[in-house]
Amino acid sequence: MKHLLSVQELSRAGTLRILDTALELNQVTDGGTKILPTLRGRTVVNLFYEDSTRTRISFERAAKRLSADVVTFSAKGSSVSKGESLKDTALTLNAMGADMIVVRHPSPGAAHRLAHAGWLESSVLNAGDGKHEHPTQALGDAFTLRAHLRPGAKDFAGLTIGIVGDVLHSRVARSNIFLLGILGAKVIVIGPPTLLPVGIENWPCEVSYSLDAYLPELDAIMMLRVQQERMNGTFFPSELEYSRTFGLNRKRARELPEHAIVMHPGPMNRGVEITAEVADSAQSVITEQVVNGLVVRMASMYLLIGGNVSVA
Template identity: 50%
Template sequence: MRMFKDLLGLEGLSPDEIRHILQTAKPMKEVLLRPVKKLPTLRGKAVYTLFYEASTRTKTSFEMAAKVLGADAVNIGVSQSSVNKGESLLDTAKTLQAMQTDLIIIRHAASGAAGFLARHLEAGVINAGDGQHEHPTQALLDLFTMQEKLGDLRGKKVIIVGDVLHSRVARSNVWGLTKLGAEVVLAGPPTLLPPELSVLGVKLSYDLDRELPGADVVMALRLQLERQQAGLFPSLREYSRSYGLDRARLRATGKETLILHPGPMNRGVEIASDLADGPQGMVEEQVTNGVAVRMAVIYLLMGGTTNVVA
């Protein structure tokens, strides 16, 4: 197993490396479900979260993960910091370096921002979403959730539906799922699923209903309202009619298909409430698993081995 300083994306990881992270997340989840969820493992380590884009669940999830492992988690509020005074990302990074940070968790609107930091810092970097590029821990928690319910993902059919073009979640999931042997179909309207996405090496389809039969997992992506204003689709109503997930539509899979959503959900647009809250809906499970997977990633990047957590 290679030793990493950073987790920037899943494209560059091997299948074994992904499996190793997922394996490590299992005992982490057990720790998380204990009445006293605290380990001394990373006591004295400093983990900083630096979020240039709004986020509640991802940021909290990382903070929780770091704290359970015993690290000190410090949040840098971008809106109150010198970033607002025009400080460049590079200077911000150098400042954090000077504070002897061990690990920086960054979300940024520019693709490659996390990699940019990693190149300039000795501290480890976790990409918590960079532009439209990757969101590796989200994909890892999705993989973990699917594996927990379905076992080995080889040959399993996973449909990712929605705004694939702008989705870092979709990109990271495609890399992760294909490395673990799953069959992936990307579905959405042509404006959100342009032909150059064929570079991801999976099937592209405009017709969700035709793809549904046999699907083991359907993942709905969050639809940003500003895409409608930019003219990428005419209305939420029309979008929902073709690509919104509901119980009736999901019958076509012929299976107890798992429904995933990275959140936050637009209920009634990309996903119907009865489906999201029903037994097939994995949304809350995903959130719990998110903390476990992030614990595993933080732990492994800080040099941990799988058998310390007991």
């Protein structure tokens, strides 16, 4: 594996390889707090065309925990704002000798283009491309689900996971739906029809417009952020109505099975898709997801550039 661009390129064995590596890394670094010498002398470039403090910091920390040199390149205030194309930026980074480029871009397919256009020798890791994919977030979520619901298991058979809300604008939802499908979980996507993408009936999931009916059968519920910044039309009448119909509040959380966990990829709109009370409850694993995102990013970096792919 040279690049990590989409979960749809992963097999079940490949997914488990990343999750198992992350599990060991979590163990040897005490949840990512210790520094390992593994990537000493290698350069990881974070190429961020979109603002994302959380993801950028997580990737920076993951690379630094493995002793890589980290260069962060934000589109704002760089040559990109002077009109440099993706290609020229890539050629520049390649000339500087980047071993890995972690790219976040508003256009779907940007990471794929970067990896396969022949501009680079580096590995490319997709850190979110438009509404398309965000594979390390889904891998982190799979790690969290596995730790809580199926420790050490080789698949997620028998698990039912609800993904609720703005699936249309969410690359996290898309990556999660496909990755959970690869692992054999049953996925139920719940949201207003206006926030579900066209063609979702062909995805490995069931679709529902009503949340309440499914609550008792969910082993985990993932609440998605209402992405106001990507909405240039009216998708629902009001925030209040959205949160009444699809928001996770105390009453709904009580309908979940006792073992069920509450997840959110962050950042949260408290009071819209999830109430503060539920977000801070014992069922919530939201801060754990942040730590697990870090260890799967370390695992992905180690597997992509820790060895030498040209020596087979």
